Amino acid sequence: MTGAGPVPTAEDVAWLPVEDASAVGAARRAVTGLAERLAFPPTRTAEIALVVTELATNLAKHAEQGVLLLRALRTDARAEVEVAAVDRGPGMADPELAFRDGHSTTGTLGIGLGAVTRLSDLSAIRSAVGKGTILTARFAPEAKRDRPAPGEDFATGVTRPMDGEDICGDGYAIRRQDNRLHLMLCDGSGHGPLAALASQAAVRTFLETDLTTPEEMVRRLHVGMNGTRGGAVAVAELDPAASVVRFAGVGNIAAAVVAERKRGMVSLPGIAGYQARSIRRFDYELPDDAVVVLHSDGLNERWSIDPLDRWRAKPLVMALDLLREAGVRRDDASVVVAKAGGW
Structure with missing residues (x-):
């Protein structure tokens, strides 16, 4: 591709x-x-x-x-x-x-x-x-x-508002360029419409900005969310040719590479749109059969993925399974799942 x-x-x-x-x-x-x-x-x-x-x-x-x-x-x-x-x-x-x-x-x-x-x-x-x-x-x-059947899915996400809310304050976007896949997830501060406005600003910035390194994209998201409630953001770049995923985050977005084991990725403290003193990229090994997961704190981090799912299950099924098993109903919840190869 x-x-x-x-x-x-x-x-x-x-x-x-x-x-x-x-x-x-x-x-x-x-x-x-x-x-x-x-x-x-x-x-x-x-x-x-x-x-x-x-x-x-x-x-x-x-x-x-x-x-x-x-x-x-x-x-x-x-x-x-x-x-x-x-x-x-x-x-x-x-x-x-x-x-x-x-x-x-x-x-x-x-x-x-x-x-x-x-x-x-x-x-x-x-x-x-x-x-x-x-x-x-x-x-x-x-x-x-x-007509012919469409191609196979390789990445997707899902959002769910907290109980009592009609609008989810989380948002995500996915882009691909050359042989790389770029994921962005934002958890707008708080709940409801104002939180959604913050995550929508992040999605709009991510989609309308030329793709760049994850750390530079997080800086642009920080600027793009000025004037909103702000929130936690994270960007991951999957590069199968180099067998690496590059990651940068501000706030409490959880992220992991799941292969033979589940390895968490580091997001630094801060609130995008308000205060982000340190924005730094971390690189992690990306095996061919790996799955990359990003999620908001509407999911607890005590989850796992069946090893067979890394190549068998579709990303939406995995995302819904994680949301069902690890999601908490007292908070907005979002999860993005991407396979390391296959696109």
């Missing part, structure tokens, strides 16, 4: 609890409204609504703490809808079996999952008995049968 490639910006539109049958209709209406807002054709909108209805129905029947996440993915050329179903239900020993038409299960997400693979462009599932299930599906405006 050469040049700067398009990385979709993701808007986490809604987290919808699905605790009983009354939530199914609300989920269907919400995703229909999202698809219409993104100018999807009526036929495609109806297909997405069918999938969400199946997912929500199974969550209501079988899940524990089931929730649907609705996302809008955008590049300069197109918009897509992404949905995720997450639960702490009984789980499944053979999740791939659930995708076969006609298969039924008393576990979470049984009947109707064949429609997910038929109608979506990308889908993934992870389930473990006693732990729960995560299922994701992405939809482009055109019917899947009319």
Whole structure:
């Protein structure tokens, strides 16, 4: 890969609890409204609504703490809808079996999952008995049968507002250039709209500024967040050709390289936009099968990633799993996951 490639910006539109049958209709209406807002054709909108209805129905029947996440993915050329179903239900020993038409299960997400693979462009599932299930599906405006499948994901993030808030004060962005991948995560100070304004200033600065070293980018973020509440920021540059990840951060963004072991990366004290006395870059080894994780303090740091996931699981599934297992509901939460290779 050469040049700067398009990385979709993701808007986490809604987290919808699905605790009983009354939530199914609300989920269907919400995703229909999202698809219409993104100018999807009526036929495609109806297909997405069918999938969400199946997912929500199974969550209501079988899940524990089931929730649907609705996302809008955008590049300069197109918009897509992404949905995720997450639960702490009984789980499944053979999740791939659930995708076969006609298969039924008393576990979470049984009947109707064949429609997910038929109608979506990308889908993934992870389930473990006693732990729960995560299922994701992405939809482009055109019917899947009319065009080739899109490429594999290599990095993504997810945000979730704290309980009682509609807006998350965290934000992130991902860019790639030449053979390098650049990640930025910001935790706006406090919660709600003013925290979101701070993180939005960081995202805007990161996306509109020429890519440079992580330490220089953090300096630019510090300036770009002037006049806001400020917040914690971190930037990571993944360089697989050199087998290194370069990292700089101000504040309490947690970051780690996960390979044979989990190795934390150092972020220095300060508040971007207010006070950042020391901005310094640290370099870390980046094995070919590594995963790089950045997250706000809305996740505790006592998490781990199954070694098989470093090459098997999609980044969004890993991000949602980390949020489910390590997220705290009394704070905004965000996590970015990127694979070291594959782009």
